[in-house]
Amino acid sequence: MNNSLKGLSDNEVIESRQRYGTNFIKEAEPLSFWQHFLEGFQDPMIKILCVISVIMLIMYYFGYSDWYEPVGTIIAVILVNFVTAKTGTDNDKAYKNLKDSQKKDTAKIIRNGKLNEIVVDDIVVGDIILLQNGDKILADGILVDGKISVDNSSLNGEAEECKKTAAPEGYELIKEITGDTFVDKHSLFRNSVVINGEGYMEVRAVGEKTMAGKMAEDMKEKEPDSPLQVKLSKLAHQISNFGYVGSIVIALAYLAHYIVLAGGISAYLNNDLGTILVGIVNAIAIAITIIVCAVPEGLPLVIALVLMQNTGKLYKANVLVRKAIGIETAGSLNILFSDKTGTITKGKLEVVKVLDGNGNNIELDKTGYVLKNLYKSIANNSASEFDANGNVIGGNMTDKALLNFINNNEYQKNKLNVINKQEFNSTNKFSQISYMENGQLITEYKGAPEVLLAHAKKYMTNDGKILPLNLDKLNAKIDVLANNAMRVLCFGYSKQPLKENIINDDTIITSLVAIRDDVRPEAKDAIKEVQNAGIQVVMITGDRKETAVAIAKDAGLYCEQNSDIALTSKELNNMSDNEIKQILPKLKVIARALPTDKSRMVKICQSVNLVVGMTGDGTNDAPALKAADVGFAMGSGTDVAKEASKLVILDDNFNSIKNAIWYGRTLYNNILKFCKMQLTINVAAVIVSAICPFIGIEAPLKVTHLLWINLCMDALASLMFAGEPALRKYMKAKPRKRDENIVSKEMATQIGVMGVWLTLISILWFKLPFVATFFNTENEFYTGFFCMFVFAFMVNAFNVRTKSLNVFEHIKENPAFIKIWSLIMIIQIVLVSIGGIVGEIFSCTSFNLSGWIMVTLFALTMYPVDMIRKLLFNK
Known part of the structure; x- marks a missing residue:
């Protein structure tokens, strides 16, 4: 120990802490379960369900609906927000457990003339810290004695060593971040690592006043909506417009129908007030049914359940999910900015x-x-x-x-x-x-x-x-x-x-x-696969341009024959945002990068509607990780970087980033499969509910039937699709645009064709005289129709799994599908057979075996019809 350095006394430590604060960098408090729950009401689909609930409550108050109809919708809203909140709090808990499992850093401090070891949070301004080889620097300060070399890569991404010497008397600590900040000969910064030599540092800044603390301040901007949130918002807007406009048109059509039956407007108005009101109420009730049919009430629940289930899968693949929506966002990436050191390269010479x-x-x-x-x-x-x-x-x-x-x-x-x-x-x-x-x-x-x-x-x-x-x-x-x-x-x-x-x-x-610092062998393959997925990968590093380009070539990122572009930070800052947008598709390397360059590039890409990913491990990466649509923090990185990210790559491996993208694309495809299944039955339910009363078929589907299909059954169906395997072909598809419609032209064709067919067999069910002969009573006949509608829904679940004619393709890779599918069918059979209060709520009664045969035959027609559609329309 240097005997000339006495350090602070106990009283001076107290005075310093009171004057300059502690060395603790405050992290964002995780949302509570209740906060996550309330946040769920911002979902556009949930807002629509809330509107439906209010309308149903009003109808119930005036005696025009049953209590279980609004209650069912309210339960749906609560259930969705509960699952979403649980997923959010579970992810926060997993991250907290990861942090708690890591021991707090300690420093060797001289106080009262003696060398002591204290935890990072107890360091104060004025402390003298002994720095030796391998020590992590835990505050900002000046080297006052000795010679050391440090690695600043956690701050500036630069893997090269930086030599430090004792500062002259009166030397001031650098307070602003510039390109030369971290190569200053006397200043030392939090999160750097001593790689050679021995010396003593006088602490000049602690906590949020350190460079690391200032970088953390840049993360307070609001995060952009994820691509899935944008798409769902757009879908909700389209569906709500369809439902609201359709319900008004249908309601007016029914009123016109009643007027025509009465012999004209005058004749209709000459009826007693009760008759007129009954007609209006019936028209409104049908309109409500149309809205319930149009809105896929189960979709928010499905997404919440699928995200929750895939969180666990990704953890097994070395990806800790900080925010569940980040999974799907990873699959939507158009461009990925990747740190070099420790991500593309091994992080050591x-x-x-x-x-x-x-x-x-x-x-x-x-x-x-x-x-x-x-x-x-x-x-x-x-x-x-x-x-x-x-x-x-x-x-x-x-x-x-x-x-x-x-x-x-x-x-x-x-x-x-x-x-x-x-x-x-x-x-x-x-x-x-x-x-x-x-x-x-x-x-x-x-x-x-x-x-x-x-x-x-x-x-x-x-x-x-x-x-x-x-x-x-x-x-x-x-x-x-x-x-x-x-x-x-x-x-x-x-x-x-x-x-x-x-x-x-x-x-x-x-x-x-x-x-x-060689390229990871597995990173080369992963980069190639990510590029084949149509995602532009840009390496952004603190290295000099020549070194960065050489590494990028070796990693398969840069090719001169393709006119790829590499820029330094200086060259980048000499260009306007519009000039950067022009060369962006060819940009592959940014060298000598500053933290501000990373955030700027993320914002420029988002301004041209690209979905942006950012990987990093250092404090310098945190602002860009926060600003990006999805930030991938490295497991060995700083806490600030992890706090800013949506996903944490536990093994620091680019291959795991690729897997996160692959899982994200798989998750989105599985959501699309579910949407095809649910929207098909919703389209059919809307058309059936709108047409049937005009052709003498009264209320073939009750609101409770629709809620049962759209909520309870969908919750189980979501688990069927959540387990669908990740297919290699998903990594060969082009990236999706941030604001593209969830319902593509091909998907709309499938929904339209199968929805119309289900409508047709529904009408045939009521209009073909022989069908009714398989049932003993009218109640059995209507119950049979409800079961046929559900069975057709479940047969179509196989159709939407694959574009192949073989609907059992890859079924062994998702054993839960058959199990859950069978469970749903059993529940439906039990539901209509038990009678009592359940039978009253669902207007159901049991029927004989011949009726079940007829239900099954009608439902099975969904398969050959979709097979014909695939042959005609699939590419």
């Missing part, structure tokens, strides 16, 4: 190539003089070492990469008694050691190629021969490696004594090593 002094690749699984000398040089000429547990500690990122390359066994095997040593420094650009080997003094060098090659004339081959260097050939090879984002180190030896700051002229080159 690794040895990727070893060459001899002639530029030839050395096979790493074969022994020879090159690897033998390289292992020896790395084991001894390094500031890093292996600890007792076999972990690499100390040194900079390059030294750690080299030690990880040779592993602990080779390290121990090649350790020598080093006589003299000079550490690497940025002026000399090399380090050197000397030792005795077989009675011969050897000096080993490790450093920048241009430095060693300036003094070397020979190299060692893999079989131990010493040959002249071909500098032109070797430099050309080094240029190729550098253009592929590889950092090249050169190794050599001399038989002369070590001379400080000097490389001996008899140096022989033994090897060159290429090091890189």
Whole structure:
């Protein structure tokens, strides 16, 4: 410990905390169950259900409807909001458990002249913190003693080390975020990590006044509506207009019908007031039925249940869902901005190539003089070492990469008694050691190629021969490696004594090593699959442009032949928003990026109606994660980034991002399947309810029938479709527009054809005389129709599963489908058979086996008719 640094006293700590506050960065409080519940009333479908409930309550008050009709709708609203609220609170709880499972960071603080360890929240302005290799910096401050190197990647995305030296007296901490903020030689910032050296920091800012805290402030803007919310709002508007306009037209038509039957307007008005009112009330009652038929009351519940079920599936795939709507949004992406370090790349330097002094690749699984000398040089000429547990500690990122390359066994095997040593420094650009080997003094060098090659004339081959260097050939090879984002180190030896700051002229080159933060192998495949899904992937990084482009090429993101574009932050900021919009489709890389660049790009993309995704792990990514339609935070990232995101990628793997997109697309397709099934029966119910009274068929479907189909049965049906498998073809479809209709032309055709057919067989049920002969009473006959309508609905569930003629396609991948389908059928049979209060509510009675046969035969016609439709209309 530096004895000249006494730190704060206990009283000074109290005074500092009172004056400058604590080091706690306040996070957004999760919504309570009740808040989630109330938020559900903002859903457009829920608003329509509330309007229907009010109308039904008024009708009940005046004695024109039964109590269970408005109660059923109110229960539906409560049930939907309950499931939505439970999903939201469960997701919040899962995230809280993830955070609670992580131990709070601690810092080594000098107080009262003694070194203590305290938790991050207890740090105050004025504290002196001892920083050593591997320590996370937990506040903003100034280095007052020592020399260290830090990794600022959690703040600026830059993986390179930044050297820090003690600040002169009176030096002020940087307070504004600019492109040069994090490379300042004396300032240190919260969430950076010490990667080399030792020093003491004086804390100058804590909590929300740190750079990390200020970045968190940028996340308070309102989040955009998700694509699904936009589409549902549009659908709700269309359905409500259809229902309201249709009900008014039908109600007026019925009034006209009553007037015609009465012999004209005058004759109708000459009736007693009771007769006139009965006609008006009947017309209104039919109008209410039309509205109930038109609105898919079960759709909000289905979406809530499907989202809830897929939350669990994604967790098993290493994706923690912070906000359930983020699942579907991931599947709707048009463009994805991806952080480089730790997402596309592995997030750490690794040895990727070893060459001899002639530029030839050395096979790493074969022994020879090159690897033998390289292992020896790395084991001894390094500031890093292996600890007792076999972990690499100390040194900079390059030294750690080299030690990880040779592993602990080779390290121990090649350790020598080093006589003299000079550490690497940025002026000399090399380090050197000397030792005795077989009675011969050897000096080993490790450093920048241009430095060693300036003094070397020979190299060692893999079989131990010493040959002249071909500098032109070797430099050309080094240029190729550098253009592929590889950092090249050169190794050599001399038989002369070590001379400080000097490389001996008899140096022989033994090897060159290429090091890189390499692209994750699985990320390449995942990026390709995401691009094949029509999603533009843009890498946004703090790296220099040349390095970023090289990594992007390796990852399959950038291709010069396609006229792809890479920009630096400076180039980007010299362009207007309109200019960026023009080149946006070709933009693949943004280098030297600032946090403001990321947020700006998200907003520009949203302004041209693109659904935008953003991945990141650092505090610097948080504003863009928040502003994006869906933010993917990395599990190893900062809490601020996770708070800002909708999805957390627990394994930091781009492949998991791809899976989230795939699940999102699957979820949307499964919602569409359900919509096809429900809207088909709703269309049929509207037409049947509108036409039948005109042709002498009185109220074939009760409001309770429609609520039963649209709510109770739909809740179970949603579980059937929630388990539908994720198919590879979903990742080959083009992305959907944010505001496109849920009901596409193809979907409308299926709904229209099958809805009209169901209407036709409904009319035939009542108009074909032989049908009634299978039932003993009129009540049985109407009950049979209700069952036929439901059975047809359930047969159509198979039709909407697939565009294939084989409706059992992939059924084994969703075993719950048959189980739940069978359960719904059993419930329907039991419902109409038990009588009592249930029979009264649903106007049902039991009937014989011959009636059930007729119900089944009518319902089964849904399959061949849809098969014909598929043959005629499917592409």
